[in-house]
Amino acid sequence: MSSPIISVAQNPRQTDPSGAPQGSPVQQDVGPEAPKSAVRQFLMSRSSGKAADTTFSAIMLMCALSIFAIVLFILFILIARSKLSLSQFGFKFFTRSAWDPVSGDFGAFSFIYGTLATSLLALLVAVPLALGVAVFLTELCPQKLRAPISFVTELLAAIPSIVYGLWALFVLVPIMRDQLGPVLTKYFGWTHLFNGYNFGLNLLSASIILAVMILPIISSIARDIMLAVPISQREGVLALGATRWEMIRMGVLRNARIGIVGAIILGLGRALGETMAVTMVIGNHPEIPKSLFSPGYTLASVIANEFSEATGDVYLSALIEIGLALFLVTIVVNVIARALVWAVTRGAPARAH
Amino acid sequence: MRERRVKLSLLAALAIAIAGGTAVAQNINAAGATFPYPIYNRWFTEYAQAHPNVHINYQSIGSGGGIRQVSDGTVDFGASDGPMTDQQLSQAKVKVMHIPTVLGAVVPVYNIPNLNKELNFSGDVIADIYIGKIQKWNDPRIARDNPGVNLPNHQIVPVYRSDGSGTTYIFTDYLSKVSPEWQSKVGKNTSVKWPGPGVGQKGNEGVAGMVRQTPYSFGYVELIYALQNKMAFGQVKNAAGKFVKASPEGVTAAAAASAKNMPADYRVSITNAGGDSSYPISSFTWLLIPRQFSDPAKAKAVKDFLTWMLDKGENEAAGMGYAPLPAQVQAMVRKTITTIK
Numbered sequence: 001m002s003s004p005i006i007s008v009a010q011n012p013r014q015t016d017p018s019g020a021p022q023g024s025p026v027q028q029d030v031g032p033e034a035p036k037s038a039v040r041q042f043l044m045s046r047s048s049g050k051a052a053d054t055t056f057s058a059i060m061l062m063c064a065l066s067i068f069a070i071v072l073f074i075l076f077i078l079i080a081r082s083k084l085s086l087s088q089f090g091f092k093f094f095t096r097s098a099w100d101p102v103s104g105d106f107g108a109f110s111f112i113y114g115t116l117a118t119s120l121l122a123l124l125v126a127v128p129l130a131l132g133v134a135v136f137l138t139e140l141c142p143q144k145l146r147a148p149i150s151f152v153t154e155l156l157a158a159i160p161s162i163v164y165g166l167w168a169l170f171v172l173v174p175i176m177r178d179q180l181g182p183v184l185t186k187y188f189g190w191t192h193l194f195n196g197y198n199f200g201l202n203l204l205s206a207s208i209i210l211a212v213m214i215l216p217i218i219s220s221i222a223r224d225i226m227l228a229v230p231i232s233q234r235e236g237v238l239a240l241g242a243t244r245w246e247m248i249r250m251g252v253l254r255n256a257r258i259g260i261v262g263a264i265i266l267g268l269g270r271a272l273g274e275t276m277a278v279t280m281v282i283g284n285h286p287e288i289p290k291s292l293f294s295p296g297y298t299l300a301s302v303i304a305n306e307f308s309e310a311t312g313d314v315y316l317s318a319l320i321e322i323g324l325a326l327f328l329v330t331i332v333v334n335v336i337a338r339a340l341v342w343a344v345t346r347g348a349p350a351r352a353h
Numbered sequence: 354m355r356e357r358r359v360k361l362s363l364l365a366a367l368a369i370a371i372a373g374g375t376a377v378a379q380n381i382n383a384a385g386a387t388f389p390y391p392i393y394n395r396w397f398t399e400y401a402q403a404h405p406n407v408h409i410n411y412q413s414i415g416s417g418g419g420i421r422q423v424s425d426g427t428v429d430f431g432a433s434d435g436p437m438t439d440q441q442l443s444q445a446k447v448k449v450m451h452i453p454t455v456l457g458a459v460v461p462v463y464n465i466p467n468l469n470k471e472l473n474f475s476g477d478v479i480a481d482i483y484i485g486k487i488q489k490w491n492d493p494r495i496a497r498d499n500p501g502v503n504l505p506n507h508q509i510v511p512v513y514r515s516d517g518s519g520t521t522y523i524f525t526d527y528l529s530k531v532s533p534e535w536q537s538k539v540g541k542n543t544s545v546k547w548p549g550p551g552v553g554q555k556g557n558e559g560v561a562g563m564v565r566q567t568p569y570s571f572g573y574v575e576l577i578y579a580l581q582n583k584m585a586f587g588q589v590k591n592a593a594g595k596f597v598k599a600s601p602e603g604v605t606a607a608a609a610a611s612a613k614n615m616p617a618d619y620r621v622s623i624t625n626a627g628g629d630s631s632y633p634i635s636s637f638t639w640l641l642i643p644r645q646f647s648d649p650a651k652a653k654a655v656k657d658f659l660t661w662m663l664d665k666g667e668n669e670a671a672g673m674g675y676a677p678l679p680a681q682v683q684a685m686v687r688k689t690i691t692t693i694k
Binding site: 100284306 | 414415416417418420421435438441508510515516517518519539540541542543544545546547550551552553554555559562563566567
């Protein structure tokens with residue numbers, strides 16, 4: 001069983017600027033003695049083939065390199081501006097959870113913890129839901145419902161985060177405090193995940209609103225990936241006597257898995273950096289949360305909250321180092337995710353062909 | 354015919370533009386505190402209407418930003434809700450002086466369902482609510498200040514400002530004065546390490562919204578915000594032992610009580626001021642004016658504005674919820690302005 005979806009998913013990589021301009025396909029199609037078509041004549045009259053190709057490839061290369069330049073520049077500025085805090089606290093900055101602007105004692109651990117905890121919890125909620133939406137849309141949905149459901153999913157992605165934040169503050173938080181919270185404590189209190197006083201502003205509320213925000217990203221990309229799986233794959237699996245669920249599992253999800261992981265990574269990226277909505281519902285209390293009902297704090301939130309009124313050089317420098325920490329956390333999480341993809345797909349081609 | 358008219362009007366527009374350009378237009382850039390922004394904005398707009406050649410552009414980027422930018426000389430003057438520290442003053446590239454403009458206050462707000470009476474709070478009680486020592490509304494120390502009020506046996510939900518703010522500075526400055534434990538454990542700043550349980554919300558509107566929708570919560574907001582939004586707020590015990598409800602008059606009284614000991618550089622905290630009618634959680638807000646301008650015309654424009662502020666601007670303060678400077682302080686400021694070069 002070949003897996004064309006893998007080549008579909010990898011296609012964009014093959015068109016990187018260094019590989020693109022090797023030989024012009026138009027020239028290969030038309031032999032030297034063949035009569036020149038109108039289109040060909042027009043093209044030849046407009047450009048001098050080789051020079052245009054080289055220029056084009058150089059420009060594209062510059063575009064690609066500018067990404068590296070931007071990332072390096074950001075990293076450079078973050079390190080240069082956080083020098084004071086880096087020299088005062090060293091690498092312990094990332095493992096200590098002190099945050100006291102009065103005495104000038106700073107550490108990022110509680111913020112790193114809050115960022116990772118909310119993002120991973122959000123993935124836990126959003127991924128099954130998003131995949132469910134994507135599978136339903138591509139495989140099971142009646143034609144009539146397909147357009148409205150995908151439209152509404154994409155609409156969710158277009159809502160600004162401040163609106164999500166307001167909705168969470170006025171709708172989700174009271175529900176969490178008065179209805180959902182007591183039920184969770186009653187039935188799942190034994191897990192110790194739902195202990196402590198429930199303010200309504202807590203890790204769980206922040207994770208749920210993050211999950212809602214990343215749901216449309218994951219589901220719409222996953223849907224597009226699944227749509228790209230050729231129909232022959234599905235027919236082949238069905239012809240072998242598979243049930244519908246087996247067809248989806250073996251024919252669709254299996255072929256689309258790399259793209260799906262890519263979609264999840266994109267969603268995770270948004271969750272890690274999300275600022276406004278999380279700030280409004282997480283409670284902004286810099287402590288290592290003991291349960292899902294404890295208020296927490298994230299890296300992005302503390303920058304948004306304290307940057308404008310930060311007085312004192314070390315304080316300001318520590319806040320910029322928080323930015324550096326967020327940058328590093330994003331990189332580390334992405335590397336881990338890529339490594340996971342690699343580990344999952346390493347053995348795949350052998351089995352597929 | 355039509356074309357000619359267009360040309361004529363273009364010429365006229367050009368002439369006006371040139372004339373406008375040749376008149377000595379003075380652009381003054383300023384940045385800083387958000388708390389006094391509403392009244393500053395009104396002052397600068399009115400001043401520009403009365404003096405078309407002076408335009409003051411004020412950006413409310415926060416006190417921290419105001420201090421940094423005026424110290425580096427990137428703006429012509431700054432504004433701050435908390436006075437600059439000695440260290441900040443000595444490190445600043447541009448030497449600045451503090452000019453008090455108006456006063457503000459911070460009030461305690463709370464949400465107890467089915468309670469119609471206004472609550473009284475002592476300073477040490479407020480401190481211990483945030484430290485976590487007082488956790489229930491029916492704590493004997495709250496009951497002592499509110500005889501006859503039926504307080505519920507329910508957990509208090511403390512709410513504080515998560516963003517750095519002058520409001521938090523004034524509030525923690527007050528708590529440091531009335532509670533030795535607060536002084537040693539927490540201290541005062543635009544944002545602090547909150548010692549007890551509780552949640553942080555961004556801005557006055559965030560804290561007020563949270564308190565409004567959370568039963569049994571307790572928080573603090575600026576007086577002007579509470580007045581504009583018609584929020585109920587509690588009375589606070591002042592240094593003379595009287596429970597006072599915040600009002601612009603009570604704040605000006607606190608400033609007047611401290612005016613006798615006013616230092617020459619105006620960097621004074623008036624929280625917990627003496628006097629029967631003084632409201633204890635009050636503070637000045639300051640403009641940070643360079644002692645010396647490189648451009649004499651600019652210095653003159655700033656001096657003229659400050660004089661106008663004392664003559665006209667102060668009268669508008671009370672109407673907007675700010676407390677005007679007491680007369681003695683106004684007289685002092687008038688003398689200080691003349692020293693700007």
